[in-house]
Amino acid sequence: MNFIQTNNHVLYIWSGTISADIEQEVNQLKTIPNVQVNVENADRVLLAGYGQSQFDVVLANVYSANAELASHLLKLVKPKGKVVFKDDSANADTTRSNLLLSGFINITSENGNVIGEKPNYEVGSAAKLSLGGNKAKVAAVWKLDVDDEEDERIDADELLDEEDKIKPTAESLRVCGTTGKRKACKDCSCGLAEELNAESKGATVQTSEAKSSCGSCYLGDAFRCATCPYLGMPAFKPGEKILLTDTQMRADI
DSSP states (O other): OTTOOTTOEEEEEEOSSOOHHHHHHHHHHTTSTTOEEEEEETTTGGGSOOOTTOEEEEEEESSOOOHHHHHHHHHHEEEEEEEEEEOOTTTHHHHHHHHHHHTOEEEEEETTEEEEEOOSSOTTOOOOOOOOOSHHHHHHHTOOOOOTTTSOOOOGGGSSOTGGGSOOOHHHHOOOTTTSSSSOOTTOOSSHHHHHHHHHTTOOOOGGGOOOSSSOGGGOGGGSOTTOTTTTSOOOOTTOOOOOOHHHHSOOO
């Protein structure tokens, strides 16, 4: 009974039938000065209607604390109050686990009992956290020490020249269907070789006038050679201008 002090309000929980040992323990509690004792059966304590934080100590003359009972006792006990369960090797681990998960702390085994302590705050209580600290100091961490007169800054408008802002034409983006680059293959028949040759001389070439080396490109894939730039495109009329889509203009790698 060293858990009980003067002026404590105690809840004594029993199970089964009231035996002579239980009566003796309850009578012994009442001999402590100004101690108020409530006796309740373990099967009825959840429905007894006790108020929150009503008891300083709960003495449970039972060998197991299930999760529901442990959570309920946490509400009944005052902050820093204690619950004491009988220590039984078969159920002690379960009792400790349920008390811990319910919110009790400092769970220990002492003199054949499992003891849990309620934290020094009320269930559902709230407190304001001061995470800012010294706001001026925190703000200074993100402050850049910049001297406008000494530090040279980059002008974003000077990063691009006027030539960089010119939108490229579709012709300048056309690549070889074989190499995947803007470089004509050895047996170029799509007109890219003529374009590149003309560009190197500063002239232009009409790609629509390019002629096929085999003369069968317009008939469809069944008549095209392995390196034909029109592979995968539908058949077209001889001399018809072919427009390549954006997808076809991209390299495969």
